[in-house]
Amino acid sequence: MRFDMSGLRGLFPILDWGRRYDRAQAISDLLAAVIVTIMLIPQSLAYAMLAGLPPHIGLYASIAPLVAYTIFGGSRALAVGPVAVVSLMTASAAGAVAEPGSAAFVQAALALALLSGLVLLVMAALRLGFLANFLSHPVISGFISASGILIAFSQLKHLLGIDAGGETLPQMLQALLPRLQQINLPTLLIGGLALGFLFWARKRMKPLLLRLGCKPLLADMLAKAGPILAVIGSILAVKAFDLAQAGVKLVGAIPAGLPPFTLPDWAPQLWLQLLPAALLIALVGFVESVSVAQTLAAKKRQRILPNQELVGLGSANIAAAFTGGFPVTGGFARSVVNFDAGAATPLAGGFTAIGIAVATLFFTPLFQELPRAVLAATIIVAVLSLVDLGALKRVWRYSKGDFMAMAATMLLVLGVGVETGIAAGVALSLLMLLARIARPHMAIVGQVPGSQHFRNIRRHEVATSPHVLSLRIDESLYFANARQMEDWILAEAAARPKLRHVVLMCPAVNMIDASALESLEAIDARLRDGGITLHLSEVKGPVMDRLRRSDFFAHFSGKVYLSQYDAICDLDPDCASRALQPQTAIKPA
Structure with missing residues (x-):
């Protein structure tokens, strides 16, 4: 039986470089x-x-x-x-x-x-x-x-x-x-x-x-x-x-x-x-x-x-x-x-x-x-x-x-x-780290004409739908920022009378804690009461695994899309089709 030296070499690096x-x-x-x-x-x-x-x-x-x-x-x-x-x-x-x-x-x-x-x-x-x-x-x-x-x-x-x-x-x-x-x-x-x-x-x-x-x-x-x-x-x-x-x-x-x-x-x-x-x-x-x-x-x-x-x-x-x-x-x-x-x-x-x-x-x-x-x-x-x-x-x-x-x-x-x-x-x-987490960057996004990409409406000329509101949050969701996210989404939805769907893009969300999960459930319920359906897109695997371990999807009214483009194609196909037509170069806002 041969003695395993790997553990000792980890503790004593001299045993690793010393033998050579x-x-x-x-x-x-x-x-x-x-x-x-x-x-x-x-x-x-x-x-x-x-x-x-x-x-x-x-x-x-x-x-x-x-x-x-x-x-x-x-x-x-x-x-x-x-x-x-x-x-x-x-x-x-x-x-x-x-x-x-x-x-x-x-x-x-x-x-x-x-x-x-x-x-x-x-x-x-x-x-x-x-x-x-x-x-x-x-x-x-x-x-x-x-x-x-x-x-x-x-x-x-x-x-x-x-x-x-x-x-x-x-x-x-x-x-x-x-x-x-x-x-x-x-x-x-x-x-x-x-x-x-x-x-x-x-x-x-x-x-x-x-x-x-x-x-x-x-x-x-x-x-x-x-x-x-x-x-x-x-x-x-x-x-x-x-x-x-x-x-x-x-x-x-x-x-x-x-x-x-x-x-x-x-x-x-x-x-x-x-x-x-x-x-x-x-x-x-x-x-x-x-x-x-x-x-x-x-x-x-x-x-x-x-x-x-x-x-x-x-x-x-x-x-x-x-x-x-x-x-x-x-x-x-x-x-x-x-x-x-x-x-x-x-x-x-x-x-x-x-x-x-x-x-x-x-x-x-x-x-x-x-x-x-x-x-x-x-x-x-x-x-x-x-x-x-x-x-x-x-x-x-x-x-x-x-x-x-x-x-x-x-x-x-x-x-x-x-x-x-x-x-x-x-x-x-x-303190500054907590302040940044508590005030994450959140943006309304639209489809870049001629592509399947979505960018901030304040920075780019993009196509948007009156029936679908695409929102992106660039931070993991914690107790510190959950309430701000909830207020922001509900305020943006209330300002659009023709709105039928809200899609929350999650490419930068690496974690959703228990407080943020409750906020998502509250957002879904309040939007549903107003005749609006909440959806998610681009959710990372580990985040999806944690959501599945909860009863979130038992009450969730919308769908989870692999990409934001898939969501727009499903929820407003005409808008997606128009935006995909070849366009001239996009000018930054």
């Missing part, structure tokens, strides 16, 4: 890991600082989570680790229950990672990957842009060398502006130089190296290593000019060694306080990761399973919770670099974890004289690439409702807080 792993893939993964490791070391330190945690915790969050995703994750290019937006959300959530920098704050970050991981795994078990669709793109875009602005402003205090707090943009400005006279010039100088260099390296270094005759791969690696070059240069500057004595704040001592085994705080009260934030962190992280993973997978004609990504990201966050980390997810910039560098399998992430572990074991003393201003510059350059204010104009032109959700999300993130902003954006998106 070869030398060429190993070389590709190793090369990608080298590039991503160089990029990830300064990012890990910086994002831990952004989260309000000691910098070395960023390194811890970049080891075990990557190994866990290698085993359970499905994307071959997604690079998991600390990211800016989730780090900001961690700082906000943990700061609500503990003082930043305290042991309780670190425990809150561990609990957030564990809770986020458990939320993701529960979603995977219930196959709730589709819930990510409830975060509309305008809301996500607005949230990320506002978060990028907020993160950039939050790092100005490190760049200027002054002490200033605040969690919202008004609070930050209120704290920063009165202290501008306290700017530490050496800090501003080294931070400003790092900022300028990083912006230049991102846009100009690779083209310059190519013009100087550098090979494309080496030029790309050097350009991606811009943050490392800034780190090395700033450390040398600190040593050469004794900048610590000039008031430049440094990272300080970083513990050497692999991440310790940690146990998050199990206090029920703490979990209840952090659960709403953990839900948002899990959902935002999942949406960001799946969006990146699907985009990169499409380029190689590969497939991403959202529910498998829930397992991979959930296990990565749980691994972070037990190894001294904080919430992680797939990063956009890092994943693109990983993909461009040729990552062939998730093992590239495993090799990256080894590289970070080596750095944590042997190279942490090198970072203790790293200026915090340089880490702040690294964060600012990374997050400003996420800001897309032009999206506001594009969304405004296309949909005023989506613009309102996007703008409200941005304003609330900047003015009130991260969790409030994203929660309000989701709520507004759902």
Whole structure:
């Protein structure tokens, strides 16, 4: 009897791609890991600082989570680790229950990672990957842009060398502006130089190296290593000019060694306080990761399973919770670099974890004289690439409702807080969805001359019958819109004295719930009392199956037609025949 491995391969994708792993893939993964490791070391330190945690915790969050995703994750290019937006959300959530920098704050970050991981795994078990669709793109875009602005402003205090707090943009400005006279010039100088260099390296270094005759791969690696070059240069500057004595704040001592085994705080009260934030962190992280993973997978004609990504990201966050980390997810910039560098399998992430572990074991003393201003510059350059204010104009032109959700999300993130902003954006998106469902598009249609097609009488010159009213509803029928449909049909029928038949076209109706079914029965009865017969056309199979399971057809007065043309041919053959005669081109109304 042969053991079926399909179930295990579904849970552990490594068993699928691992059995076909070869030398060429190993070389590709190793090369990608080298590039991503160089990029990830300064990012890990910086994002831990952004989260309000000691910098070395960023390194811890970049080891075990990557190994866990290698085993359970499905994307071959997604690079998991600390990211800016989730780090900001961690700082906000943990700061609500503990003082930043305290042991309780670190425990809150561990609990957030564990809770986020458990939320993701529960979603995977219930196959709730589709819930990510409830975060509309305008809301996500607005949230990320506002978060990028907020993160950039939050790092100005490190760049200027002054002490200033605040969690919202008004609070930050209120704290920063009165202290501008306290700017530490050496800090501003080294931070400003790092900022300028990083912006230049991102846009100009690779083209310059190519013009100087550098090979494309080496030029790309050097350009991606811009943050490392800034780190090395700033450390040398600190040593050469004794900048610590000039008031430049440094990272300080970083513990050497692999991440310790940690146990998050199990206090029920703490979990209840952090659960709403953990839900948002899990959902935002999942949406960001799946969006990146699907985009990169499409380029190689590969497939991403959202529910498998829930397992991979959930296990990565749980691994972070037990190894001294904080919430992680797939990063956009890092994943693109990983993909461009040729990552062939998730093992590239495993090799990256080894590289970070080596750095944590042997190279942490090198970072203790790293200026915090340089880490702040690294964060600012990374997050400003996420800001897309032009999206506001594009969304405004296309949909005023989506613009309102996007703008409200941005304003609330900047003015009130991260969790409030994203929660309000989701709520507004759902409210607008319900509003659209409650007010579906409904049209009176007529036959396009010379064809068997039916179109809106307000948009096309069409043939209609005084005896047959053809109505089309472009939405499934729910309790939210059933009464509006009922009022509309009865009002249109009452306005036509010669009317004998009403045909409801249902090509866009994917479901009829119990409330809508009662409305259809009421419409049929009231029309029948007025000497008018109700008919249906173009009803989808699943909808017809549900109608047959009820007693609807036991009382239904009319017929169900395969097409609207069949209905007109049966109910008013003369009208159908006249409309079918060859005509000149139809002019839009």
